[in-house]
Amino acid sequence: MTGGTPFLDGSIEVWLAIVVIGVATYGFRLSFIHLFGRIDEVPARIRRPLRYVPPAVLAALVLPNLVTVRPSVVATLADERLIAGAVAGVIAWRTEDVTATIAGGMVTLWLFRFVVFA
């Protein structure tokens, strides 16, 4: 992600991805707003799994960016990203503030990258 590698097959595929994701997302947004009147309530079969989409998806997005499994426990834990993520996690829990979480995490990352582990 930090390498800045250009998308191999170029712009057409990027635009295709953008349009398909956009159309699907609009469909989700419109779904019940459009259907209401015909369907009174979300069936429990749909509602129950949807409840777990945010925590599951968000955790899947976060963890690989903080943790890289290395041969030793120490090498895995002594990772500036994991330390910064832990600090940011505490800030998120205490403040529920996106800006404070970003700021705390980035400052911790820089502190360990440029000072402590330098």
Place this chain on the structure above:
Amino acid sequence: MDGDLVDADLRAGVRDVSPLLLGIAPFGLVAGIAAVNAGLGLAEAVGMSVIVFAGASQLAAIELIGENAPLAVVIGTAVVINLRVVMYSASIAPHFADYGRKLRAGLAYLLTDQAYAISVAEFEENPGRSRWRYYLGAGGALWVVWQIGTVAGVVVGAGVPDAWGLTFAVPLVFLALLVPAMKDRPTTAAAVAAGAVTVVAGGLPLNLGLLTGAVSGIAVGLLTEVVGA
């Protein structure tokens, strides 16, 4: 259709959403920065912010594009992330039921986590409001700030050295959303399982780790709910 009243409801929406704009601005900035780092241009970054207009899915798609993941995986992952919007659509639908098809179709475009949360709270507290104008004020303000943030991020992102690791702000944004999403035992179990599976499945081909982890997390959440009941 008194002019002053129109403005009052719209303005109330903008006013009530402004504290949330402080959180959206850096989020949009990060989306722009991440887009540049993944090799996207300004047109693609802004095009995505206008057409998709859903932060978490945009950032995931950008990350996967930067890793040269297959198109189907980029799309599949983003679509799964945005499934949650169906819940918001269902929950806000009764409030829009009186409106015409075209207006409802337009309002749907602005449906985001923030516009939903702030509008539904207001609709229940203050039934006298013009609901669509209030929602348009809140959703429209979010839209404008999101687009400005994206453009600023593209401009800023191009000038900052890689060593600063600005794209690390992406998982930090998700972390800030994840923590409050872990409300009880099943949701926490879903998050823990999804995170663990994604890390272990990091080596899966086609960048399928994220999708595998997310689906595993949803399954574990449901299982925990059943076992705990």
